[in-house]
Structures are given as structure tokens and as C-alpha cells.
Amino acid sequence: MSTFQLEIQLVAAVVAAACALPGTFLILKRMAMMSDAISHAILPGIVIGFFLTGNLSSPLLILGGAAAGLLTVVLVEWIRKTDRVREDAAIGLVFSSLFAVGVILIARFASDVHLDTDAVLLGELAFVPFDRLEIAGYDLGPQALYATGGVGLLCMGFILLFYKELKLATFDGALCATLGFLPGVLHYALMGLVSMTAVAAFDAVGSILVVALMVGPPVSAYLVTNRFGHMILYSVALGITASILGYWVAHLFDASIAGCMAVMVGLQFAILFCVAPEQGLLAAWKRRRRQKWQFAIKMLVIHLLQHEATPEAEQECRIDHLQGHMAWEESFAQGVVTRAASQNLLHTVGEYLELTHTGRELAREAIVHS
Amino acid sequence: MEQFFDDYTLRTVTLGTAILGAVSGALGTFAVLRRQSLLGDAVSHAALPGIGLAFILTSSKASLVLMVGAGLAGWLATAVVLLVTTSTRVKYDSALGLVLSVFFGAGLVLLTFIQKYPNANQAGLDSFLFGQAASLVVGDVITMTVLGGIVLVALLLFWKEFKLLAFDPEFAHSLVLPVRWLDIGLTTLLVVAIVIGLQTVGVVLMSAMIIAPAAAARQWTDNLGVMALISMVTGALCGVGGALLSTSTSNLPTGPTIVVCAGGFVVVSMLIAPHRGIIWQQVRQTVQNRKLKSEAVLLDLFELARKHDDLGYPHMETALRVIHPKRGTLYRQLRRLEGRGLVKMYDSGAWALTPDGILVCKQLLDERIR
Numbered sequence: 001m002s003t004f005q006l007e008i009q010l011v012a013a014v015v016a017a018a019c020a021l022p023g024t025f026l027i028l029k030r031m032a033m034m035s036d037a038i039s040h041a042i043l044p045g046i047v048i049g050f051f052l053t054g055n056l057s058s059p060l061l062i063l064g065g066a067a068a069g070l071l072t073v074v075l076v077e078w079i080r081k082t083d084r085v086r087e088d089a090a091i092g093l094v095f096s097s098l099f100a101v102g103v104i105l106i107a108r109f110a111s112d113v114h115l116d117t118d119a120v121l122l123g124e125l126a127f128v129p130f131d132r133l134e135i136a137g138y139d140l141g142p143q144a145l146y147a148t149g150g151v152g153l154l155c156m157g158f159i160l161l162f163y164k165e166l167k168l169a170t171f172d173g174a175l176c177a178t179l180g181f182l183p184g185v186l187h188y189a190l191m192g193l194v195s196m197t198a199v200a201a202f203d204a205v206g207s208i209l210v211v212a213l214m215v216g217p218p219v220s221a222y223l224v225t226n227r228f229g230h231m232i233l234y235s236v237a238l239g240i241t242a243s244i245l246g247y248w249v250a251h252l253f254d255a256s257i258a259g260c261m262a263v264m265v266g267l268q269f270a271i272l273f274c275v276a277p278e279q280g281l282l283a284a285w286k287r288r289r290r291q292k293w294q295f296a297i298k299m300l301v302i303h304l305l306q307h308e309a310t311p312e313a314e315q316e317c318r319i320d321h322l323q324g325h326m327a328w329e330e331s332f333a334q335g336v337v338t339r340a341a342s343q344n345l346l347h348t349v350g351e352y353l354e355l356t357h358t359g360r361e362l363a364r365e366a367i368v369h370s
Numbered sequence: 371m372e373q374f375f376d377d378y379t380l381r382t383v384t385l386g387t388a389i390l391g392a393v394s395g396a397l398g399t400f401a402v403l404r405r406q407s408l409l410g411d412a413v414s415h416a417a418l419p420g421i422g423l424a425f426i427l428t429s430s431k432a433s434l435v436l437m438v439g440a441g442l443a444g445w446l447a448t449a450v451v452l453l454v455t456t457s458t459r460v461k462y463d464s465a466l467g468l469v470l471s472v473f474f475g476a477g478l479v480l481l482t483f484i485q486k487y488p489n490a491n492q493a494g495l496d497s498f499l500f501g502q503a504a505s506l507v508v509g510d511v512i513t514m515t516v517l518g519g520i521v522l523v524a525l526l527l528f529w530k531e532f533k534l535l536a537f538d539p540e541f542a543h544s545l546v547l548p549v550r551w552l553d554i555g556l557t558t559l560l561v562v563a564i565v566i567g568l569q570t571v572g573v574v575l576m577s578a579m580i581i582a583p584a585a586a587a588r589q590w591t592d593n594l595g596v597m598a599l600i601s602m603v604t605g606a607l608c609g610v611g612g613a614l615l616s617t618s619t620s621n622l623p624t625g626p627t628i629v630v631c632a633g634g635f636v637v638v639s640m641l642i643a644p645h646r647g648i649i650w651q652q653v654r655q656t657v658q659n660r661k662l663k664s665e666a667v668l669l670d671l672f673e674l675a676r677k678h679d680d681l682g683y684p685h686m687e688t689a690l691r692v693i694h695p696k697r698g699t700l701y702r703q704l705r706r707l708e709g710r711g712l713v714k715m716y717d718s719g720a721w722a723l724t725p726d727g728i729l730v731c732k733q734l735l736d737e738r739i740r
Contacts, residue, residue, distance in 0.1 A: 032467035033408050040574060082648060084640045085585045089407040093585060096578035097633035100626035103500075107623045208415070208478075212471035219464045256482040262475020269468060279458045 007129045009247050011144050012261065015201045016213050016239030018152030021159055022194045023214035024232050027222060028170045033088070034073070034191070035214040037095035039198040039207035041072040043102030046199070047110065062147065062199045069195025072098060073188065125247075125257040128204050144204040151200040155193050159232070162186065167228055209258040213239050216265030223269075223276040242268055296336045298366045299326060301345055304355050305363035317353045379504065380617050386506045386514055387609030387628060390567040391579065393518040395605025396525060397563040398584035399598040400556060403536050408463070409448065409557075411577035412470040413564050416447030418477025418499070418573065422484060433510045437517070437565045444561040447473050474573075501572025503613060503624035514566050521559050521566075532556050533594055571625035582632035583608065589643035608632040665734060667694065667703040668712060671723055672731040681728045684720035 026032050045068025049061040072094050079090040133143045140146075159166060168176040169183040176183045194214070201210050221234035246261030253260075274281050303326070307316035315321065322333040337353065340346050345359035355363070401407055417440035424439025425431065447469045454465040525532065534542040535552045543549045560580070567576050587601035612628030641649050670693050675683045687700065694700040704721055707713045712727035723731065 027461075027464050030461050030463050032461070032463040033411075036408075036411065036467055036470060079640075082640065084589060084646055084648070085636070086402070086405060086407070088405055089402050089581050089585050092407045092411060092577045092581040093633060093636060096575050096581075096629055099574055100578070100629035100633070103623060103626040104630065107626075108621045208471050208474045211467055212475055215464055215467035215471060219460055219468055222460060222464075223458060250479075253479075254482070254486075256475075256478040259475040259478030259482065262472050263479060266468070266472030266475070269472075273454065273458065276458075279460075281457060284457060 004129050005247075005251075007142050007145070008125055008257070009244050011128050011142060011148060011204055012125060012243035012247055012257075013240045014145060014148045014152055015205055015209075016217070016243040016261075017236045018148050018155055018197050019201060019210060019213035020217045020235040020239040021152070021155040021232065022190060022197055024218040024221070024235050025166065025170055025190055026194065026214060027218040028228075028231075032215045032219075033091055034076075035194060035198070036211045037076070037091045038069040038072055038191070038195050039202060039210040041095040041098040042066070042068045042195065042199050042202065042207075044068055044098050044105060045071075047102050047105045050110065051105075062196065065199030065202075066192060066195040068098060069198060070188070070192055073191040073195075125204055144200075147200040148197075148204065151193075151196050155197060158189065158193060166190070170228075205261070206258050209262055212262040212265045213243070216262075216269060217242065220265075220269045220272045223272045223279040238268055239265075293336065293339055296328070296332070297340045297343070297345065298362070300336050300340055300353075301355060301359045301363040302366055304346065304353055305360060305367075308355060308360075314352070318351045319348075319353065320351065380613070382508055382511055383503050383506050383617070383624065384610050384613045386511045386570055387503060387613045387624070388606040389511070389514050389518050389609075390570050391583065391605030391607070391609030391628070392602040393514075393521055393563045393605075394567055394576075394579040395583035395587070395601035395603070396522060396598050397560045398580040398582075398605070399587065399594070399601045400532060400536055401560055401580050402584040402588065403594075406557075406560070407581045408466055408577070409451070410560065410564055410580035412451065412466045413444040413447055413561055414568060414573045414576040415470040415477075416473035417441070417444045417565060417568060418474050419443050419480055420446075420477075421568075422477050422480030425484060426480065433569060434513050436569075437513065440565045440568060441561055443473065444564060445558060448557050448561065499573055501568070501570055501575060501623075501625035503570045503616075503628075506570060510569065517562055517566050521562050524555075524559055528552070528555065529595075536594070571628060575625045575629045578629040578632055579605065579608075582629070582636050586632070586635040586639040589639040589646045604632070604635055608635060663699070664703045664706055667700065668707055668723075668727060668731055669734060670694070671713065671721060672728070672735075675723060682722045682724070684716050684718070684722035686718075686720050690721070 023035065026035055042065035045064040045066070046061050048068075049064025052064075053060050055061075075094045076087065076090045079085050079094070080087045085093065128144045129142050131143045133140045133146055165176070165181050165186060168179070168181060169186045173183045176186075197214075198207065198210050201213075205213070217235040217239035218231065220238050221231045225231050225234060242264040243261050246264040247257055249255075249264065250257040250260035272280065275283075277283055300322070303322075304317055307313045310316075316325070319333060319337055320330075322328050322336075323330055326333070328336070337346070337348065340359070341348060343358075344356055345362060346353050346355050348354075398410070401410055420439035420441070420443025421436045422439075423443070424436050428435050430436075450469050451462070451465045454460050454468075455462050460468075531542070531547055531552050534545075534547065535549060535556060539549055539553075542552070564576055564580065567579050571579055583601040583605035584597070586604050587597045587599075590600055591597050608628050608631040611631045613624055615631070616622040616624040616627040639647075641647055644650065667690065670690055671685065672681070674685050674689060675681045687704070690700060690704075694703075704713060704715075707727070708715065712724060712730055713721050714724050715721055
């Protein structure tokens with residue numbers, strides 16, 4: 001592995017971690033699409049920053065982009081408050097209009113500069129190591145590493161410092177406000193972080209991968225844990241794994257790095273979607289199956305209890321009668337009886353079913369509770 | 371105008387953008403009302419791998435082939451969103467963000483493969499990403515017209531059902547309408563409408579074409595049919611306006627210009643539309659405030675006069691000023707009430723209620739008690 005490759009992966013991992021931190025909050029606050037909106041809407045901010053400085057790598061561009069991101073948040077909030085347009089429509093309107101303004105600005109005034117809409121949307125991680133930070137002749141590594149690393153540290157610091165306030169604001173905004181913690185201020189601070197992360201990262205990975213890394217890993221983590229702290233940690237870990245895996249897959253097939261990373265994010269989610277312990281499809285399928293049998297067993301013991309020691313018991317408590325009476329298939333009826341017997345709820349005397357003491361208890365309990 | 375009929379490209383582009391605006395305006399009406407505004411954004415991003423795959427499989431750049439690919443991918447994306455949101459606790463917005471970015475990433479990967487094709491000229495595919503209205507040819511416009519026509523006819527045929535689905539799905543269900551199939555059908559129509567526009571305005575800005583005309587139309591009416599009509603006309607006007615503006619000015623890309631026009635329509639509609647317009651609301655509020663203030667002065671005078679036998683008993687302004695510390699406002703209110711013949715001023719400078727004024731006061735108090 002060359003230093004070149006190492007640096008790309010390092011930047012990718014830092015970007016992934018920096019995106020996962022604010023992303024967790026976006027997911028929990030049901031604002032995932034704000035990441036999409038902000039990562040597109042920063043375009044005019046960057047363009048105007050570029051016009052002011054004439055330099056594509058100036059830190060002012062980050063500020064301009066972050067300002068445009070915040071403007072998106074403010075505009076969406078303002079439109080929502082007028083009650084004329086719903087929030088989802090407001091998000092779509094604001095970011096696409098801002099993006100359009102950015103594209104027009106580039107086309108009108110900066111068509112001869114290297115500032116393409118392609119570059120904003122798609123990014124190019126492979127070029128990251130060429131843009132180096134040099135101070136007094138010393139090569140300190142790729143510039144993107146410092147930009148994204150700085151923003152990542154800022155996010156981490158903010159979350160560590162305001163952990164419990166953020167937690168409160170995320171899960172119970174009203175309580176947060178009554179306790180005097182200013183959820184509005186926290187909200188804007190968080191959105192500011194999202195904007196800054198998006199700006200710092202878009203140059204390296206493109207705005208679509210910013211969305212993938214902000215939304216994907218936290219959603220995957222959301223499937224496997226119910227704890228806030230764990231969710232943050234898992235999403236950082238998942239994001240880093242996806243980005244490094246994505247890099248090597250891209251390397252293997254000689255494909256777009258950002259694209260492969262996004263696909264890895266999707267793959268992670270797909271796997272967890274199937275096998276997650278409580279939320280996964282597999283778990284849900286197992287749960288449904290178990291419930292189906294449990295319900296059938298309960299029905300059976302109730303049925304037996306009803307007819308126990310009555311004249312028609314001879315007739316009612318036979319396995320082959322269940323098919324008609326409960327509308328069960330023969331194999332299913334057999335399965336229910338076997339399972340009930342193995343749980344020591346009944347025993348079979350020839351064709352005749354007889355409840356045990358536990359079985360009778362279960363049946364009585366089921367009747368009382370239903 | 372003469373130039374319009376002579377210029378082949380301009381005519382084609384204008385026709386194309388008009389059709390696209392009308393179709394997306396019609397379907398956008400439903401998307402906005404059903405809170406699916408951002409679905410358009412997800413679908414348009416998710417269409418990319420479909421376009422890539424269609425090209426790889428057929429090596430054809432005919433717009434119909436690519437549109438079919440885009441449509442299938444977009445449709446698959448909505449299906450995934452539905453599956454994820456119904457079978458786990460992942461929220462709608464998170465699912466949208468995830469699907470959008472992962473599908474788009476997969477599309478990027480496919481595009482890098484296509485680039486490596488020996489004789490692949492990527493130009494036709496790129497226009498899908500960022501939109502290139504100028505690249506429209508008559509064949510494209512015919513395809514758009516036919517597809518758009520089919521969409522609009524389907525919308526008309528199932529108008530009643532879709533209307534019910536948009537406003538009261540539970541009621542639709544109770545009428546034994548196939549709600550699920552209607553939902554799928556309407557979403558499919560939306561996907562087709564988006565696919566029609568991708569080539570012209572591109573992935574990012576397509577969502578604006580869905581949302582903006584509908585959001586603008588919503589301000590002018592409370593009737594679904596009227597809203598859809600206004601939305602279609604607005605969409606078409608934006609398309610034509612954007613196309614004409616961008617051809618008459620150098621370096622003004624068509625897609626973004628259309629979107630900025632549409633954004634302008636929304637802002638103007640929010641401000642001046644009758645009933646819902648923000649300006650009228652402000653006017654109504656000012657009038658209301660004024661009425662409340664003068665009523666307050668009138669009632670205070672009544673309250674003071676009640677302390678005496680005569681309800682027309684005059685009081686000096688000073689007595690009223692104790693209740694209304696702002697002298698200017700008070701004087702203005704009294705003069706206004708005098709103009710309405712409800713109070714009169716004696717030579718001594720004291721103010722008293724006229725018989726009319728007493729009547730009004732009694733009515734007001736009656737209303738308040740009720």
C-alpha cells in the first residue's frame with residue numbers, strides 16, 4: 001500500500017466519521033433530507049466565496065458554504081412558519097432554487113475556472129493527495145485531511161460538550177425548552193455543523209456521498225441499537241468501515257471511489273436490514289412464526305379445556321377433529337400437537353388429547369387475559 | 371416571435387420544456403398534497419443506475435430506452451423506500467436519503483464502467499445528470515409528448531380515485547377501493563413524469579419541477595382540479611419562460627433558469643394570492659388590530675359612563691388616558707370613532723358616547739358574553 005493510497009483512505013475515513021456524528025442527530029430528528037438539501041445548497045455560497053477571494057482553496061469558501069447551508073435552514077424554517085407550504089415541499093424548493101442559482105452563477109461568471117457542478121456533485125477522492133498543505137516548505141499531508149479532520153474534531157467536541165443537552169433536545173424538545181436549554185439554539189448549532197461538514201467534505205467526496213455518509217451509517221446503526229451513545233459510536237464505526245471497504249472495491253474494479261463507498265453504505269444497510277437482532281427481516285419473520293405457533297397452541301389448550309369432562313369430549317378432543325373444528329391443515333394440527341406435547345401441556349392417549357396440569361393452567365390464564 | 375418559428379432548436383426546446391412543465395405540474399399537485407415532495411428528489415437521483423444499465427445492456431442512447439431504464443430504477447427505489455419504512459422503524463425521510471444516495475452511488479459506479487467502453491461517448495448520459503435542454507431533438511420531444519400524454523390520460527381516468535387517495539385513504543379503503551394498487555399506480559405516474567424531465571433539467575433540479583408549480587398553485591385555490599390546472603399552466607409557463615430567457619442570454623443554462631422562474635412563481639404566489647397571500651394576511655391583521663383598539667376605547671368610555679346614571683355622560687380625555695397611556699393613539703382612536711358617529715366631543719374637550727355608540731357597545735358586550 002503506497003502512502004498515496006493510505007492518504008486517500010485516511011481522508012475517506014475521517015470524512016465518514018465527521019459525517020456520521022451530525023448524521024445521527026439528523027436521523028433521530030427526522031431531518032435526514034436536510035443533509036441532501038444542505039449539501040446541494042452550499043454551491044452558491046462556495047461560488048460567491050470564490051468570487052470574493054479568487055482562490056478555490058481559501059478557508060473563506062468553507063465559511064461561505066456554511067453560511068449558504070444555514071440560509072437553507074433559516075429559509076425552510078421561515079417558509080414552514082408561514083404555513084403556506086409544508087416542510088418537505090419547503091426543503092425541496094429552497095435547496096433546488098439555491099443550487100440553480102449556484103449553477104447559473106458558475107455558468108455566467110466562472111465558466112473558465114475549475115469549478116464544475118460535476119465536481120460538486122461527484123467529487124474525486126483520487127485527487128485528494130495532490131492538494132497538499134505546506135507550511136514553510138514542509139509537506140504536512142493532503143489539505144483535505146486538515147479541513148475534514150478539523151470539522152470532525154469540532155463536531156466531536158460539540159457533541160461531547162453538549163451531550164446531554166443534545167440528547168434531551170433530540171428526544172424531548174418540549175422538556176428541553178421548559179428546562180431552559182434553548183433547543184432552537186442547539187438546532188441551529190447542529191445545522192451549522194452539518195453545513196460545515198458538508199462543505200469540508202464535498203470537495204473530497206462530492207455532495208451525494210456526503211448524504212450517503214450522513215444518512216447511511218446512522219440508519220444502519222439505528223437498526224441494531226436502542227441506545228443513543230451506542231448509535232453514535234456504531235455509526236462512526238460503520239461509516240469508516242464502509243469508506244475503507246468502498247475504496248478497495250473501487251480499486252479492485254477500477255470504478256468511482258465515491259460511488260463504491262455509497263454502494264458499501266447501502267450494502268451494510270441491506271445486510272443489517274436482513275439480520276438485525278430485533279428490527280431485521282429475519283428476526284421479524286422468526287417472531288411472527290413463533291407467535292403463530294404460540295397462538296395456535298393457546299387455541300388448542302383452550303379448546304381442550306372447554307370440552308374436557310363433557311359428554312362430547314370423546315369426539316372433540318381428537319387430533320383429526322381439529323382439522324374441521326379449527327380449520328387447520330392436517331400437518332399444521334400435527335405440528336401444534338407435537339409442540340404442545342413437547343412443552344408438556346398435553347399428552348396423547350392414542351387419538352385422544354388430554355391436558356396436563358400446566359396445560360390447564362395456561363388455558364385458564366389465556367382465557368382470563370383475553 | 372418570428373425567430374421562434376424559424377429557429378428549429380429553440381422551437382424544439384421550448385416545446386419540450388413546456389410539456390415537461392405541464393406533466394410534472396399535474397403530478398406534482400398530488401405529490402405535494404400527499405407530502406411526497408421529496409420522493410421526487412429521491413426518484414430522480416435513483417434513476418441514474420437505471421440509465422447506466424439500460425445503456426450497458428442495449429448500447430443505445432435513444433431517449434426512450436434510457437427513460438425505461440430510469441423509470442424502472444426510480445420505481446424500484448420507491449419500492450425499497452416502502453419496504454424499509456413498513457418493515458422497520460426507519461423513518462420515511464431516512465429511507466429517502468439512504469435510497470437516494472446509494473442508488474446514485476451505484477449509478478456513478480456504472481458510469482465509470484461505461485467510460486471504459488471502447489467507443490462510448492458519454493455525452494448523452496451526462497445530459498441526464500445535469501440536464502441539457504439544448505440537446506433535445508424532435509425525437510425526444512415526441513417521446514416526451516407520448517409518455518406525458520399517457521400519464522395525463524391515466525390521471526384523468528382515475529381522477530376520482532386518486533383524489534380520494536390523496537385526501538382520505540381510509541375512506542377509500544372502506545369503499546373497497548384497491549388503495550394499495552392506486553398508491554402504486556399514482557407513484558408510477560409520478561416516476562414517469564420525473565423520468566420525462568430528467569434529460570432536460572437534470573437530476574438535482576427535477577425535484578423543483580415537481581414541487582414548485584404545485585406549491586405555487588396551492589396558494590390560489592382550495593379545489594384539487596383547479597389546483598392541478600394552475601399547476602400545469604405554471605409549469606408550462608416556467609418551462610417556456612426559462613427556455614426563452616436562457617436562449618436570449620448567453621451563458622444562462624436552461625434547467626436552472628426554469629427552476630429559478632418556478633421559485634419566483636412560488637414566492638409571488640405566497641405573497642399575493644387572494645386569501646392565502648401573506649400580504650393580504652398582513653392587511654387583514656392590521657385592520658383587525660385597528661378594530662380591536664378602537665373597540666377597546668369605546669368600551670372604556672362605556673365603562674366609565676356606567677358609573678353615572680347617564681350612559682352618555684362625558685369624560686375628559688385625561689380619564690381615558692389613565693387606561694390608554696399612549697396619548698397619540700388614543701386621540702386618533704377617538705377621532706376615528708367620532709367619524710363613525712359613535713362618540714362626540716363637547717366644547718369642554720370631554721368625550722361622550724352617542725346613542726349609536728351606546729348601542730354598539732351593548733352589542734359588543736353581548737357578543738363577548740356569548
